[in-house]
Amino acid sequence: MYKSDTICAVATGLGRSAIGIIRVSGPEAIQICDKVFVGKKRISEMKSFTAAFGKICDGDKVLDEAIVLVMKGPKTYTTEDTVELDLHGGPYALRCVMDLLVTLGVRVAEPGEFTKRAFLGGRIDMTEAEAVMDVINAETERSLSTSLSQLSGKLRDEVVSLREKILYHTAFIEAALDDPENYVLDEEYNHKLEQEVRELKARIEKDLSTAEEGRILREGIRTAIVGRPNVGKSSMLNRLLGEERAIVTEIEGTTRDTLEEYVSIGGALLRLIDTAGIRETDDTVERIGVDKARDAIESADLILMLLDGTSSLTDEDREIISGLSGKEVIVLINKSDLSDSSTKSDSTSHTTHTIIEENELTSCLQDAEVKGYHIINTSAKTGQGMEELTSLIGGLFFSQDIDYNNQVYVTRARHKNALTVARDSLGKVLDSIEAGLGEDFLTIDLMAAYESLGDIIGETLQDDLADKIFSEFCMGK
Secondary structure (H helix, E strand, C coil), X not given: CXXXXXXXXXXXXXXXXXXXXXXXXXXXXXXXXXXXXXXXXXXXXXXXXXXXXXXXXXXXXXXXXEEEEEECCCCCCCCCCEEEEEEEECHXXXXXXXXXXXXXXXXXXXCCHHHHHHHHCCCCCHHHHHHHHHHHHCCCHHHHHHHHHHHCCHHHHXXXXXXXXXXXXXXXXXXXXXXXXXXXXXXXXXXXXXXXXXXXXXXXXXXXXXXXHHHHHHHCEEEEXXXXXXXXXHHHHHHHHCXXXXXXXXXXXXXXXXXXXXXXXXXXXXXXEECCCCCXXXXXXXXXHHHHHHHHHHHCCEEEEEEECCCCCCHHHHHHHHCCCCCEEEEEEECHHHCCCCCCXXXXXXXXXXXXXXXXXXXXXXXXXXXXXXXXXXXXXCCCCHHXXXXXXXXXXXXXXXXXXXXXXXXCHHHHHHHHHHHHHHHXXXXXXXXXXXXXXXXXXXXXXXXXXXXXXXXXXXHHHHHHHHXXXXXXX
């Protein structure tokens, strides 16, 4: 059982609001808050999970009115005695109360320290602790559902189940080595061990198969908007965002740097990156922007390739497409509303024909060996094609038949790394069984898998990594 001091933090957002909450947790939370709260009851006399109205006073000076909530450990978020002071949401009043608590011996909490105490107190494991911030940061229904699934312990239960089976066989082998008369390591056991290790390895591989989708659910789809200068990239960004975020002019090369924004489209979170027009240039600043655009392509999950629908493919267009190898590409033929007036609109598909030859474009994309491609005629000015784009994006990256509330998802790189180590260790166990190696080889690799899985839930996690994880949390959580 760890020992801790008493901490406090403002648990609501910065700025003015109707309510501002100060959370106090630790062994002296009730006694210290008792010194500053004046109401019909003393906080120390209140039952757990009750509230009272009164004033927060510094001696004879009233700092604010407050509703006080008392929660006594261990059945609290942190497992410690906890008091919440619901005050008016003025920044100055909150600061005065915080200063008063500090003078009475309460320490200002570090980011994530309340959740860290919940973890150290054994109320939640590390996957649930991480899910707390994922719920807070969720931007779409899918990401929220996945985060709530993690928070309910889906990944923890999977990891615990895997570890229990691994530990059983490790213990059996060790017992057989110490007591061969009662525990026998024969062909029958080796066959059973091999079968169960294969099943465990298959389960881990299934969990790992969700890692890419899980990352996208949590972080969003890295989406680079690319094209040569003046094809409407910034206009398309503004259309997707629904606001005038990027500067748009008729001058080529207006965008000199990458511009990043998040937007929810079709139930998917897109991390949109508006890039500089890609072309050869002697302008030093523009050339830096072009290099950044190429870097954005390299790291992107999805490319929105913009073409000018009022002209045929150019050499610059072809060169950009040639650099999209292995990428998921949606080609947006922009400015369809300005296409040659002699072209006709297909009334059945609502798609405006443009000057660009689709066969030539398709050939360029196939030659570039892109992962997959779709072509949509659009207009950043009128919104043409946006509905088709919206319906397309979610289907490209997410399994439509998945129940995000029940599916186990791997959403963090450290989870993926730990599962990979565990899978590889179980693979070595299978190799040892096939090679007829001694039992020591089996237990070494079984325990390596067991400990690696323990990293996920925090049972074998190093303190410095735990500190880093919680340092990424917001204040007061």
